[in-house]
Amino acid sequence: MIKKLFISTIALASAFAFSFNVDAHENERVHEVSKGESLYKIGQKYGVSVAHIKEVNSKSGNEIVPGETLTIPYSVTEQDKELLARLVEAEAKGESYAGKVAVATVVLNRVDSDLFPDSVKDVIYDGYQFSPVLNGSINDPASEDSKQAVNEALAYQGHDRGSLFFWNPDKASNAYLEGKEVTTIIDNHVFAR
Structure with missing residues (x-):
């Protein structure tokens, strides 16, 4: 009985942790910067404001470099x-x-x-x-x-x-x-x- 309760608790905790991780990443995606791109072009591509991209990536300026990985937040559905x-x-x-x-x-x-x-x-x-x-x-x-x-x-x-x-x-x-x-x-x- 205790073993079943322990296994059920572990399964429930694992399911909760899995759903928490899914939710944490549900509102963002990743973009690798290509040559010639700007934050504005990336924002336009994904439909997200430049200000929001900068905020999520802790950027104070507009400089990006090819190969850099940016987190792109979802803004509207x-x-x-x-x-x-x-x-x-x-x-x-x-x-x-x-x-x-x-x-x-x-x-x-x-x-x-x-x-x-x-x-x-x-x-x-x-x-x-x-x-x-x-x-x-x-x-x-x-x-x-x-x-x-x-x-x-x-x-x-x-x-x-x-x-x-x-x-x-x-x-x-x-x-x-x-x-x-x-x-x-x-x-x-x-x-x-």
Whole structure:
């Protein structure tokens, strides 16, 4: 009886230790730096901000060397990236690539802001914020361009002017938004904070 209890305890402890190790590595992956790469290019490839890569790797500068191994953290789930790409596609279809990156950046800035929910999904589905949610176009597939714009926005995260809003003044008029500080205008969209 004691032997069975001892074996069961060891098995349970081993299972717990194994699951702990899996969880510890679940939120990161490894990248070996190749010649010509930069932290920005690596961040864009994985959809992670440069600041987050630097933080996880205890880097204060941007210098990397070929052969160096970097830990790449996960930032948002693949499902959230896909959802954000569909929103970008619906909101910025026909706009430039820069406009698509800026739309994705607004959503990511909202996730980081105390004024909005704390996840990509919750920001996108937060009430009446985005017309594609209301008209169903959020369910249409995203183009490769929109998917790449999301990865670039993730890599660029934290280096913009803090835009939290955008609108097309030719399609919508809103005194609340028009009273915000304009951060940039790209194509047909005005971005503000």
